Amino acid sequence: MLQYYLRMEPHLFRTAVDTELAKLRDEKRERAAKEQQLAASSDSTELALYKRMEEVRSREVRSTLEDLMYVSILEKFLLLGVDMLPRMDGFVDPPNTNLKALTEGIHSREALELVREHLLQIMGPTASAYSTAYVKMSKFQMAQVYAASVMFGYFLRRVDERFQLEKAAGTLPLSKEDAVARLERLFAAAESVEDSDNPDYAEGDATTVDLDSPAPAAPSLSSLDDDPTTWGLRDSARRASGAGASSSGASAAAGASGGSSPLQGGGGGGGGKPAKAKSALRRYVESFDQNTMVETARIVSVEGAALVERQTSALLGDIKKLTAQMQEAVGDDADSMQEAMSRMARAVEKDLVETVTMQVQTQRRSVLEAVAFGTFLRDVEGWVQGDYQLLTPLPAPKLPPQQGFAA
Structure with a gap:
């Protein structure tokens, strides 16, 4: 029914989802009250039976909740006018789609810079190949790239x-770059007053200097005003024309193997170039x-984690099966990472x-789609928990004790 609303009567879709979520919330409250009532009674047998029934029902509710969250994510893609990739x-x-909608239509400008860096890094050298060049890679590698991009x-x-x-509350820590920029604006304002021929300039005509305003951004060689389909192509001018696309998929594997951390360095700049100024969000x-970092990077709900696996599997197949295939092909006796990659x-x-074999532009699209899916997942997760308190918390990972502190 929700799929019908989504496709045929989208103006009724959100109301239908809200109705279903409200039912689940009310049922959850009733079950909690029932369990408290039984716990207060002396009939332990009835309480044990109820808890077993509750476990079964909880799994059913979780499955329903995941379905509701999934179609809510699909709605966000439809509102953008973007069709998701088929299996x-x-x-x-696949047919072409509007990649600008997958970037500028979703992320803030600060975040967009990090999306670009992620795409260039996780695609590796393939990001600099011509969009119409073909790349062949294992479905296992592609699943790694897609899942890592969802998490990102x-x-x-x-x-x-x-x-x-x-930033809105004015509580961002002042970085070294911001402090220098603030002093430069102060000195510039002072010099403009000193250089003025009008002795009353400072009192009458001077504009107020806002020392807390962000410094003007320096022009970037990798402007975000270009089309996302060309991201990475500027680097190709520095490469031999025949070294663009790899048919072995090794470059994609290198990107996937390095995708476990949300942020790992710059966005594919050359080693001889001066370092580009970091964005405020990256410095943050x-x-x-x-x-x-670990707390912010993790999925916070069981339902959210299930949807990451669900989407990746829907696109590329059973992840466990693909992993077993690759393990069998590579073996467990490789002496080094280089040999394993070979x-x-x-x-x-x-x-x-x-x-899978696809054009570079399709791989680029898949990464941007995955990033968008992860972004929408967080939006939907926050909405469901904020309005209905239905999510199942996912325990935080335990970190090893830091050096320098007693265990």
Whole structure:
């Protein structure tokens, strides 16, 4: 029924979802009251039976809740006018879509810079290839890239929400760059007063200097005003024209293997170039300690974690099966990571594992779609928990004790 509303009567979709979520919330409250009533009674047998029935019902409710959250994410793609990728098997050639809607239509400008860096990093050298060049990779590698990008989008939304809130409240810590920029604006204002021929300039005509306003952004060689379909192509001018697309999928594997951390360095700049000034959002993220970073990067609900796996599996197949295929093809006796990557590339080349072949622009689209999915997942998760308190908390990972402190 919700799929019908989503496609045929979208103006009724949100009301229908709200109605279903309200039913689940009311049922949850009734079950909690019933359990308290039984716990207060002396009939332990009836309470034990009720708890077993409750476990079964909780699984059913969780499945229903995941369905509601999933279609709510799909609605956000429809509102953008973007069709999601179909299942990826063999040769993948989906119709073109509006990648600007997958970027500028979702993220703040500060976040958009980090999305670009993520795409260039996780695609590796392939990001600099021509959009119409073809790349072949294992479905296992593609699943790694997609899932890592979903997690990145989720992390980025959580970070950006926190950043924008602290920015609006004026509680952002003043970085070294911001402090220098603030002093420069103060000195510039003082010089303009000293250079004026009008002795009353400072009292009458001078404009107020806002020392807390952000410094003007320096022009960037990697302007975000260009089309996302060209992200990475500027680097290709520095490469040999024939070294663009890799048919082995090894470059994509390198990107996937490095995608476990939400932020890992710059966005593919050349080693001889001067370092580009970091954005305020990146500096904000880099100020996190280990505990804050881990807490912000993790999925906070059982339902959210299930939807990451559900979407990745819907697109590429059973993740456990793909993992087993790759483990069998690579073996467990590789002496180094380089040898393991070489075996992985050979397995892709000889079709020893399930593979996908696509244009670079399709791989770029898949990464941006995954980032958008993670972002929307966080939006829906926050809405469901904020209005209905239905999510199941996912325990935080336990970190090893930091050095320098007694255990």
